[in-house]
Amino acid sequence: MKTTRFFHGTVSILENVKLARATYRLRLASAELAGLIAPGQFLMLRFPDRWDPLLGRAFAMMDTVRDETGQPHAVDIGYFVVGKMTRLLERLRPGDQLSVWGPLGKPFPRYDGVGDLVLIGGGIGHTPFLALAQRALGLVGYAGQPARRECDRVVLVYGTRTADLLAGVTDFERLGVAVHISTEDGSAGRAGRVTDVLAELPRPQRGDYWVACGPMPMLRAVAQLAQSWQVPCHVALESPMACGTGICYSCVVPTRTLEGWDYSRVCVDGPVLDVCQIVWDKI
Numbered sequence: 001m002k003t004t005r006f007f008h009g010t011v012s013i014l015e016n017v018k019l020a021r022a023t024y025r026l027r028l029a030s031a032e033l034a035g036l037i038a039p040g041q042f043l044m045l046r047f048p049d050r051w052d053p054l055l056g057r058a059f060a061m062m063d064t065v066r067d068e069t070g071q072p073h074a075v076d077i078g079y080f081v082v083g084k085m086t087r088l089l090e091r092l093r094p095g096d097q098l099s100v101w102g103p104l105g106k107p108f109p110r111y112d113g114v115g116d117l118v119l120i121g122g123g124i125g126h127t128p129f130l131a132l133a134q135r136a137l138g139l140v141g142y143a144g145q146p147a148r149r150e151c152d153r154v155v156l157v158y159g160t161r162t163a164d165l166l167a168g169v170t171d172f173e174r175l176g177v178a179v180h181i182s183t184e185d186g187s188a189g190r191a192g193r194v195t196d197v198l199a200e201l202p203r204p205q206r207g208d209y210w211v212a213c214g215p216m217p218m219l220r221a222v223a224q225l226a227q228s229w230q231v232p233c234h235v236a237l238e239s240p241m242a243c244g245t246g247i248c249y250s251c252v253v254p255t256r257t258l259e260g261w262d263y264s265r266v267c268v269d270g271p272v273l274d275v276c277q278i279v280w281d282k283i
């Protein structure tokens with residue numbers, strides 16, 4: 001039987017639900033894509049009937065949606081309304097159509113044998129963690145893999161500028177994830193940034209692992225803390241992407257090589273990279 005590893009087609013919108021201020025969850029009807037995609041991977045979206053915006057835009061998979069028999073039939077993405085593309089997404093209603101291609105990028109690796117898996121999200125950066133938490137806790141299998149527990153515990157450290165930007169916190173709590181919130185203005189959780197929360201949590205133990213996703217200054221700060229405390233840490237990068245398939249080099253980040261450093265393409269070499277691979281002082 002022929003195995004399809006990639007989906008490219010037009011899909012219908014099932015839901016476009018507001019989660020927080022300017023923050024939405026968009027549900028795309030595609031059993032084929034939902035059966036292929038794994039946590040950490042992304043897809044490209046484009047409006048089939050418009051030339052502007054001309055290029056597709058990358059969105060991380062938030063979760064797959066399963067029917068009563070457990071079969072995945074739809075894919076959720078999360079977005080924050082910030083530019084032309086997302087202002088158009090905000091107007092979508094059930095039954096409207098989008099062009100989609102994916103899954104793209106490499107999924108999060110397995111965190112087998114990890115103690116605390118600490119997921120660190122800034123802004124909309126916690127989007128890929130809902131699926132990762134379910135996979136790591138052995139609650140859901142993705143991309144045809146059976147569910148299998150990987151770590152002892154999942155912790156979410158989630159920071160936004162202010163309380164009304166916090167999105168989907170109860171989705172994590174419902175899974176049994178220990179959630180720690182920070183807001184820059186102190187309107188919810190600890191006043192400050194995610195690194196302030198990390199610094200106040202019990203010092204990481206051998207076997208713990210950090211995974212971060214969010215704005216680059218936050219990732220840099222998390223990477224510095226992880227390296228000074230010698231905690232293994234992955235980052236899921238949100239670089240701007242024009243093609244998503246390794247052709248255009250619009251998404252590159254400097255990474256270490258045996259000879260020094262070179263550029264890696266986030267869309268095909270990532271989006272998940274080890275903090276030790278990235279040459280932070282060249283970004």
Ligand code: FES
Pocket residue numbers: 240241242243244245246247248249250251252265266267268
């Ligand atoms: Fe084109 Fe990565 S988005 S090479």
